[in-house]
Amino acid sequence: MVITPEVPDSAKWYVVHTQSGHENRVAITLKTRVESMGLTNNIYEILIPTQEKIKINKGKKITIKEKLFPGYILVRMIVTDDAWLAVRTTQGVTGFVGTTDQPTPLPENEVKAITAFGEQAAPKFQSAYTISEAVRIIEGPFTDLLGTISAIDEAKGKVIVLVSIFGRETPVELDFLQVSKI
Structure with a gap:
Protein backbone atom coordinates (compact mmCIF):
# COMPACT_ATOMS: atom_id res chain seq x y z
CA MET A 1 0.00 0.00 0.00
CA VAL A 2 1.89 3.02 -1.30
CA ILE A 3 1.29 6.29 0.54
CA THR A 4 3.84 8.52 -1.22
CA PRO A 5 5.33 7.44 -4.58
CA GLU A 6 8.61 9.35 -4.19
CA VAL A 7 10.76 7.64 -1.56
CA PRO A 8 14.10 9.14 -0.47
CA ASP A 9 17.16 6.93 0.06
CA SER A 10 17.09 7.63 3.80
CA ALA A 11 13.76 5.77 4.17
CA LYS A 12 14.24 2.24 5.53
CA TRP A 13 11.97 -0.76 5.96
CA TYR A 14 10.93 -1.67 9.51
CA VAL A 15 9.03 -4.69 10.82
CA VAL A 16 5.98 -3.80 12.89
CA HIS A 17 4.43 -6.42 15.15
CA THR A 18 0.62 -6.46 15.09
CA GLN A 19 -2.12 -8.50 16.66
CA SER A 20 -2.31 -11.70 14.63
CA GLY A 21 -5.11 -11.62 12.09
CA HIS A 22 -5.39 -7.82 12.22
CA GLU A 23 -2.65 -6.99 9.68
CA ASN A 24 -5.02 -5.59 7.02
CA ARG A 25 -6.94 -3.48 9.51
CA VAL A 26 -3.70 -2.11 10.98
CA ALA A 27 -2.39 -1.23 7.51
CA ILE A 28 -5.57 0.64 6.57
CA THR A 29 -5.73 2.44 9.93
CA LEU A 30 -2.05 3.39 9.74
CA LYS A 31 -2.43 4.73 6.19
CA THR A 32 -5.39 6.87 7.28
CA ARG A 33 -3.49 8.17 10.32
CA VAL A 34 -0.40 9.02 8.27
CA GLU A 35 -2.49 11.04 5.83
CA SER A 36 -4.53 12.82 8.53
CA MET A 37 -1.46 13.63 10.66
CA GLY A 38 0.48 14.96 7.67
CA LEU A 39 3.27 12.39 7.96
CA THR A 40 3.45 11.48 4.25
CA ASN A 41 7.00 12.90 4.24
CA ASN A 42 8.07 10.32 6.84
CA ILE A 43 6.01 7.17 6.19
CA TYR A 44 5.97 6.08 2.54
CA GLU A 45 4.74 2.52 2.17
CA ILE A 46 3.03 -0.28 4.09
CA LEU A 47 3.47 -3.88 2.96
CA ILE A 48 1.77 -7.08 4.07
CA PRO A 49 3.83 -9.89 2.50
CA THR A 50 1.49 -12.49 0.99
CA GLN A 51 1.70 -15.45 -1.35
CA GLU A 52 -1.03 -16.92 -3.52
CA LYS A 53 -1.95 -20.53 -2.77
CA ILE A 54 -4.58 -22.84 -4.18
CA LYS A 55 -6.89 -24.35 -1.59
CA ILE A 56 -9.36 -27.15 -2.14
CA ASN A 57 -12.72 -26.21 -0.63
CA LYS A 58 -15.74 -28.48 -1.10
CA GLY A 59 -14.14 -30.09 -4.14
CA LYS A 60 -13.31 -26.79 -5.87
CA LYS A 61 -9.95 -25.10 -6.32
CA ILE A 62 -9.88 -21.53 -5.01
CA THR A 63 -6.95 -19.13 -4.93
CA ILE A 64 -6.25 -17.46 -1.60
CA LYS A 65 -3.65 -14.94 -0.46
CA GLU A 66 -1.85 -16.33 2.56
CA LYS A 67 0.21 -14.06 4.78
CA LEU A 68 3.89 -15.01 4.84
CA PHE A 69 4.40 -13.54 8.33
CA PRO A 70 1.15 -13.53 10.32
CA GLY A 71 1.23 -10.81 12.95
CA TYR A 72 3.76 -8.63 11.10
CA ILE A 73 3.69 -5.84 8.52
CA LEU A 74 6.53 -3.94 6.86
CA VAL A 75 6.61 -0.14 6.93
CA ARG A 76 8.99 1.99 4.83
CA MET A 77 9.67 5.16 6.78
CA ILE A 78 12.13 7.68 8.12
CA VAL A 79 12.10 7.32 11.90
CA THR A 80 11.26 10.60 13.60
CA ASP A 81 9.58 11.04 16.96
CA ASP A 82 6.22 11.84 15.31
CA ALA A 83 6.39 8.97 12.80
CA TRP A 84 7.50 6.48 15.45
CA LEU A 85 4.68 7.60 17.75
CA ALA A 86 2.08 7.45 14.95
CA VAL A 87 2.97 3.85 14.12
CA ARG A 88 3.45 2.76 17.73
CA THR A 89 0.07 4.12 18.90
CA THR A 90 -1.97 2.77 15.97
CA GLN A 91 -4.69 0.42 17.19
CA GLY A 92 -3.58 -3.20 16.73
CA VAL A 93 0.16 -2.43 16.73
CA THR A 94 2.06 -4.10 19.56
CA GLY A 95 5.49 -2.71 18.72
CA PHE A 96 8.46 -2.55 16.40
CA VAL A 97 10.98 -5.34 15.95
CA GLY A 98 14.17 -4.06 17.55
CA THR A 99 15.08 -2.48 20.85
CA THR A 100 12.51 -0.63 22.93
CA ASP A 101 14.17 2.71 22.17
CA GLN A 102 14.89 2.33 18.45
CA PRO A 103 13.45 -0.01 15.80
CA THR A 104 15.92 -2.05 13.73
CA PRO A 105 15.72 -1.52 9.95
CA LEU A 106 15.52 -4.49 7.59
CA PRO A 107 18.36 -4.82 5.09
CA GLU A 108 17.22 -3.94 1.55
CA ASN A 109 18.23 -7.37 0.20
CA GLU A 110 15.90 -9.08 2.70
CA VAL A 111 12.98 -6.88 1.65
CA LYS A 112 13.66 -7.70 -2.01
CA ALA A 113 13.79 -11.43 -1.18
CA ILE A 114 10.49 -11.23 0.72
CA THR A 115 8.69 -9.39 -2.08
CA ALA A 116 10.16 -11.70 -4.74
CA PHE A 117 9.07 -14.77 -2.77
CA GLY A 118 5.54 -13.42 -2.46
CA GLU A 119 5.35 -12.72 -6.21
CA GLN A 120 6.25 -16.22 -7.40
CA ALA A 121 4.27 -17.04 -10.52
CA ALA A 122 2.84 -20.48 -9.79
CA PRO A 123 0.55 -20.60 -6.78
CA LYS A 124 0.92 -23.63 -4.54
CA PHE A 125 -1.84 -25.92 -3.38
CA GLN A 126 -2.72 -25.86 0.26
Whole structure:
Protein backbone atom coordinates (compact mmCIF):
# COMPACT_ATOMS: atom_id res chain seq x y z
CA MET A 1 0.00 0.00 0.00
CA VAL A 2 1.89 3.02 -1.30
CA ILE A 3 1.29 6.29 0.54
CA THR A 4 3.84 8.52 -1.22
CA PRO A 5 5.33 7.44 -4.58
CA GLU A 6 8.61 9.35 -4.19
CA VAL A 7 10.76 7.64 -1.56
CA PRO A 8 14.10 9.14 -0.47
CA ASP A 9 17.16 6.93 0.06
CA SER A 10 17.09 7.63 3.80
CA ALA A 11 13.76 5.77 4.17
CA LYS A 12 14.24 2.24 5.53
CA TRP A 13 11.97 -0.76 5.96
CA TYR A 14 10.93 -1.67 9.51
CA VAL A 15 9.03 -4.69 10.82
CA VAL A 16 5.98 -3.80 12.89
CA HIS A 17 4.43 -6.42 15.15
CA THR A 18 0.62 -6.46 15.09
CA GLN A 19 -2.12 -8.50 16.66
CA SER A 20 -2.31 -11.70 14.63
CA GLY A 21 -5.11 -11.62 12.09
CA HIS A 22 -5.39 -7.82 12.22
CA GLU A 23 -2.65 -6.99 9.68
CA ASN A 24 -5.02 -5.59 7.02
CA ARG A 25 -6.94 -3.48 9.51
CA VAL A 26 -3.70 -2.11 10.98
CA ALA A 27 -2.39 -1.23 7.51
CA ILE A 28 -5.57 0.64 6.57
CA THR A 29 -5.73 2.44 9.93
CA LEU A 30 -2.05 3.39 9.74
CA LYS A 31 -2.43 4.73 6.19
CA THR A 32 -5.39 6.87 7.28
CA ARG A 33 -3.49 8.17 10.32
CA VAL A 34 -0.40 9.02 8.27
CA GLU A 35 -2.49 11.04 5.83
CA SER A 36 -4.53 12.82 8.53
CA MET A 37 -1.46 13.63 10.66
CA GLY A 38 0.48 14.96 7.67
CA LEU A 39 3.27 12.39 7.96
CA THR A 40 3.45 11.48 4.25
CA ASN A 41 7.00 12.90 4.24
CA ASN A 42 8.07 10.32 6.84
CA ILE A 43 6.01 7.17 6.19
CA TYR A 44 5.97 6.08 2.54
CA GLU A 45 4.74 2.52 2.17
CA ILE A 46 3.03 -0.28 4.09
CA LEU A 47 3.47 -3.88 2.96
CA ILE A 48 1.77 -7.08 4.07
CA PRO A 49 3.83 -9.89 2.50
CA THR A 50 1.49 -12.49 0.99
CA GLN A 51 1.70 -15.45 -1.35
CA GLU A 52 -1.03 -16.92 -3.52
CA LYS A 53 -1.95 -20.53 -2.77
CA ILE A 54 -4.58 -22.84 -4.18
CA LYS A 55 -6.89 -24.35 -1.59
CA ILE A 56 -9.36 -27.15 -2.14
CA ASN A 57 -12.72 -26.21 -0.63
CA LYS A 58 -15.74 -28.48 -1.10
CA GLY A 59 -14.14 -30.09 -4.14
CA LYS A 60 -13.31 -26.79 -5.87
CA LYS A 61 -9.95 -25.10 -6.32
CA ILE A 62 -9.88 -21.53 -5.01
CA THR A 63 -6.95 -19.13 -4.93
CA ILE A 64 -6.25 -17.46 -1.60
CA LYS A 65 -3.65 -14.94 -0.46
CA GLU A 66 -1.85 -16.33 2.56
CA LYS A 67 0.21 -14.06 4.78
CA LEU A 68 3.89 -15.01 4.84
CA PHE A 69 4.40 -13.54 8.33
CA PRO A 70 1.15 -13.53 10.32
CA GLY A 71 1.23 -10.81 12.95
CA TYR A 72 3.76 -8.63 11.10
CA ILE A 73 3.69 -5.84 8.52
CA LEU A 74 6.53 -3.94 6.86
CA VAL A 75 6.61 -0.14 6.93
CA ARG A 76 8.99 1.99 4.83
CA MET A 77 9.67 5.16 6.78
CA ILE A 78 12.13 7.68 8.12
CA VAL A 79 12.10 7.32 11.90
CA THR A 80 11.26 10.60 13.60
CA ASP A 81 9.58 11.04 16.96
CA ASP A 82 6.22 11.84 15.31
CA ALA A 83 6.39 8.97 12.80
CA TRP A 84 7.50 6.48 15.45
CA LEU A 85 4.68 7.60 17.75
CA ALA A 86 2.08 7.45 14.95
CA VAL A 87 2.97 3.85 14.12
CA ARG A 88 3.45 2.76 17.73
CA THR A 89 0.07 4.12 18.90
CA THR A 90 -1.97 2.77 15.97
CA GLN A 91 -4.69 0.42 17.19
CA GLY A 92 -3.58 -3.20 16.73
CA VAL A 93 0.16 -2.43 16.73
CA THR A 94 2.06 -4.10 19.56
CA GLY A 95 5.49 -2.71 18.72
CA PHE A 96 8.46 -2.55 16.40
CA VAL A 97 10.98 -5.34 15.95
CA GLY A 98 14.17 -4.06 17.55
CA THR A 99 15.08 -2.48 20.85
CA THR A 100 12.51 -0.63 22.93
CA ASP A 101 14.17 2.71 22.17
CA GLN A 102 14.89 2.33 18.45
CA PRO A 103 13.45 -0.01 15.80
CA THR A 104 15.92 -2.05 13.73
CA PRO A 105 15.72 -1.52 9.95
CA LEU A 106 15.52 -4.49 7.59
CA PRO A 107 18.36 -4.82 5.09
CA GLU A 108 17.22 -3.94 1.55
CA ASN A 109 18.23 -7.37 0.20
CA GLU A 110 15.90 -9.08 2.70
CA VAL A 111 12.98 -6.88 1.65
CA LYS A 112 13.66 -7.70 -2.01
CA ALA A 113 13.79 -11.43 -1.18
CA ILE A 114 10.49 -11.23 0.72
CA THR A 115 8.69 -9.39 -2.08
CA ALA A 116 10.16 -11.70 -4.74
CA PHE A 117 9.07 -14.77 -2.77
CA GLY A 118 5.54 -13.42 -2.46
CA GLU A 119 5.35 -12.72 -6.21
CA GLN A 120 6.25 -16.22 -7.40
CA ALA A 121 4.27 -17.04 -10.52
CA ALA A 122 2.84 -20.48 -9.79
CA PRO A 123 0.55 -20.60 -6.78
CA LYS A 124 0.92 -23.63 -4.54
CA PHE A 125 -1.84 -25.92 -3.38
CA GLN A 126 -2.72 -25.86 0.26
CA SER A 127 -3.50 -29.39 1.31
CA ALA A 128 -6.14 -30.25 3.83
CA TYR A 129 -4.58 -33.72 4.14
CA THR A 130 -1.83 -35.12 6.34
CA ILE A 131 0.48 -38.10 5.91
CA SER A 132 -0.97 -41.39 7.24
CA GLU A 133 -4.51 -40.02 7.03
CA ALA A 134 -7.20 -42.44 5.80
CA VAL A 135 -8.99 -41.34 2.61
CA ARG A 136 -11.56 -42.61 0.12
CA ILE A 137 -10.87 -42.38 -3.60
CA ILE A 138 -13.86 -40.65 -5.17
CA GLU A 139 -12.81 -40.45 -8.82
CA GLY A 140 -10.92 -42.54 -11.35
CA PRO A 141 -10.35 -46.28 -11.80
CA PHE A 142 -9.96 -46.87 -8.04
CA THR A 143 -13.27 -45.19 -7.06
CA ASP A 144 -14.60 -46.20 -3.61
CA LEU A 145 -11.34 -47.83 -2.49
CA LEU A 146 -9.93 -46.81 0.87
CA GLY A 147 -6.29 -45.98 1.37
CA THR A 148 -3.72 -44.16 3.44
CA ILE A 149 -1.81 -41.07 2.33
CA SER A 150 1.93 -41.77 2.19
CA ALA A 151 3.14 -38.53 0.54
CA ILE A 152 1.84 -35.07 -0.33
CA ASP A 153 3.11 -32.88 -3.19
CA GLU A 154 1.57 -29.45 -2.62
CA ALA A 155 3.38 -27.93 -5.61
CA LYS A 156 1.58 -30.29 -8.01
CA GLY A 157 -1.61 -30.73 -5.98
CA LYS A 158 -1.12 -34.49 -5.75
CA VAL A 159 -1.10 -37.16 -3.05
CA ILE A 160 0.27 -40.69 -3.07
CA VAL A 161 -2.23 -43.07 -1.55
CA LEU A 162 -1.40 -46.63 -0.48
CA VAL A 163 -4.27 -48.82 -1.68
CA SER A 164 -4.65 -52.52 -0.90
CA ILE A 165 -4.92 -54.34 -4.25
CA PHE A 166 -4.69 -58.16 -4.37
CA GLY A 167 -3.51 -58.19 -0.76
CA ARG A 168 -0.58 -55.79 -1.37
CA GLU A 169 -0.16 -52.12 -0.59
CA THR A 170 0.18 -50.32 -3.93
CA PRO A 171 1.06 -46.61 -4.20
CA VAL A 172 -1.29 -44.61 -6.43
CA GLU A 173 -0.69 -40.95 -7.36
CA LEU A 174 -3.92 -38.95 -7.32
CA ASP A 175 -5.03 -35.33 -7.55
CA PHE A 176 -6.30 -33.62 -4.38
CA LEU A 177 -9.76 -33.57 -5.98
CA GLN A 178 -9.79 -37.35 -6.48
CA VAL A 179 -9.75 -38.18 -2.74
CA SER A 180 -11.83 -37.23 0.26
CA LYS A 181 -11.38 -37.60 4.00
CA ILE A 182 -13.21 -40.44 5.68
